[in-house]
Amino acid sequence: MPRLNAPLPAPVEKSKAPALIDPISVRIAIAVSMTGLSRSRLYELIKSGELEVVKDRSSTLIMVASLREVIERRRSR
Template identity: 45%
Template sequence: MQNEPLALRVNDAAAYIGLSRSRLYELIADGVIEARKLGARTVVPTSSLRAFVEAAPRKAGA
């Protein structure tokens, strides 16, 4: 994706991959998706989101 941000805030990251904010926090806590603290803000690298989606099983017939 052109001009993609390096990281997204948690709300934006959840919307980006179609998950709830709570589910995203669970995946972060489980170490499945990376997160970083920038001051008081938690951000998620878009590379981590992409890797998570790419690793998901493919739907049959898709």
């Protein structure tokens, strides 16, 4: 028969949420959602050299700093 006033087990500490980290690069799909620009427009900016990218095998990573610079240039026009 179980004891009714047995001590409760110690609570398990929940893991904390990971710290938010500013990414240095993002994939095309994320850049689209960040900026509202279309995939086609992003590829045009990449082709013209306005956006700095890093290729890793089949992945294209857009440098966030470059993305911000392009948006700021457009904003100041």
